Amino acid sequence: MVFAFNYDKASGKFELWDSKSGTSYNNTVAAADFSSSQTLYLGTSENSSQYMDGMIGEVKVFDQVLSAVDFAAERDALAQKWVGAASGGVTIDAVYFAQTHVMKATDPYFGLVGNRNTLLKVHVVSPETPASPPVTALLTLNGQSTNLTLTGPAVLPASIPDGPGVVQHSYSNSFTTLIPGAWVKAGLSVKVTAGTNQVTINPLIGAPTKLLLTMFDVQFFSDTSGDYPAGWDSEIEAKWPVAELDLRRLRHVVFPELVIPPRYVN
DSSP states (O other): OHHHHEOOOTTOEEEEEEEETTTTEEEEOOOOOOSSOOOOHHHHHHHTTTBOSSSSOOOOOOOOOHHHHHHHHHHHHHHHHHHOOGGOOOEEEEEOOOOEEEEETTSSOOOOOOTTTEEEEOOOOOOOTBBBBOOEEEETTTEEEEEEEBBBOSSSSSSOOOOOOOOOSSSSSSSEEEEEGGGSSTEEEEEEEEEEEEEEEEEOOOOOOOEEEEEEEEEEEOOOOOOOOOTTHHHHHSSSSSEEEEEEEEEEEEEEEEOOOOOOOO
16 A cells, blocks of 8 residues: 655645545644654554554655645556556546547547647546646657657546547647647657556558649639638648648639620520
């Protein structure tokens, strides 16, 4: 069993957590004076007949109060090491990638375009809704690697409905980061870590498609100064599955006359 104790001297608040129940006991006690030379006992007391029947595998002491995130990370690491399970039932429930659509790597029509920035979206949940652990992504490609830190809620959601037609994507309940386009190439491996939980995904990545698009601005009867709404070209590039859009326009193609051939009438 793992015990974790976090104490804030300034406020007197403390949190005592144990790995068996996966829950914490919180209370407030005024700070004591530990500056004396009295002996600190672990697993026993001044009465030698009172002792713990077992072994102590590891003790960690910090000289300051830990943040909720750091405390959860420390206790989860110890629980995983000595008990074999993370605290609070924390799980990585789903991992999504997004360029033009938000999809899982296991979806039938999933595929990423090479050399294009990609959103990484991770669902981390726990029925106990504890403080969120650190969530990171290790990218590995051609012998090189880099770490990305995902941002998300301070407290884990108990669950996130998932599945086609069910999931409602939101930044507020999930952890996200942007994978730079330079890393989006065939052979990329993405290892997501949430506390002591890990999952590795090798997404399908295609060629860095470049689309050459030539547009003819055809006008009938007279030339006008009208144009498409501002940002129309950026919107096309964002919504089409391409790494680069090379857009060329041939403007002011004017047909002053329009000849309509006669139609046969009974």
